[in-house]
Amino acid sequence: MQSDLFDQTNLEIADGQRFGLQNNQMLRVSLGPDVLAVKGAMVAFQGQVRFDHEKAGSVGKLLKKMVTSEDMPLMRVSGQGEVFFASEAGYVYLLHLDGDGISVNGRNLLAFDAALAWDINRVKGAGILAGGLFNTTVTGTGDVALCTVGKPVVLDCSQQPTFVDTQAVVAWSANLVPQVVNSMNMRSMLRGGSGEAMQFAFHGPGFVVVQPSEWAPVQQGSGGGGGALGNLLNG
Numbered sequence: 001m002q003s004d005l006f007d008q009t010n011l012e013i014a015d016g017q018r019f020g021l022q023n024n025q026m027l028r029v030s031l032g033p034d035v036l037a038v039k040g041a042m043v044a045f046q047g048q049v050r051f052d053h054e055k056a057g058s059v060g061k062l063l064k065k066m067v068t069s070e071d072m073p074l075m076r077v078s079g080q081g082e083v084f085f086a087s088e089a090g091y092v093y094l095l096h097l098d099g100d101g102i103s104v105n106g107r108n109l110l111a112f113d114a115a116l117a118w119d120i121n122r123v124k125g126a127g128i129l130a131g132g133l134f135n136t137t138v139t140g141t142g143d144v145a146l147c148t149v150g151k152p153v154v155l156d157c158s159q160q161p162t163f164v165d166t167q168a169v170v171a172w173s174a175n176l177v178p179q180v181v182n183s184m185n186m187r188s189m190l191r192g193g194s195g196e197a198m199q200f201a202f203h204g205p206g207f208v209v210v211q212p213s214e215w216a217p218v219q220q221g222s223g224g225g226g227g228a229l230g231n232l233l234n235g
Contacts, residue, residue: 026043041087053074
């Protein structure tokens, strides 16, 4: 059989890397130590692989998941073999943490080393019921895979204040402490507004990743599983 489908660029890459890109839109992980991935992100695997629901790990983290839009349904991937991950043909990017951390929009997180620590954190200045203003912080030493809608831009926040739409931000350096600001004046609000009222404001040594697309705001407590009781049972 002959076809362009069998070009070398489409064949499985076997380079021995633990975390690697099969292509720009697909992550390939060679198992050994466990991996945590967002549920539904697995598209294929080879070998003896097991998938288990990953509980929150603490009451505090579970409560944060219940009242925020960062309700990440994680699964633990273990065994021996190769697993392929993707999310709606988004672009995949790898980051290697070396004792540092990154704050990620839960909808842009794909997979990461299970040895890394993670938690849900509220952005300073955002009320507990403000939708979309919670991020997942991943810290330690290991690999993290992000998935963006379209090709992103990485902005340096150290030289001048940087403002990013709260629904377009992908991730930022964990050492940065963003503020939530409102750029709309009263006159604009009375006239119906511009639709660009709320932003994250960054300024300091670090970077912020922005995708060319905005997520639709998530309503708090709108996840599946029967509401708060379902979240408690699923942890």
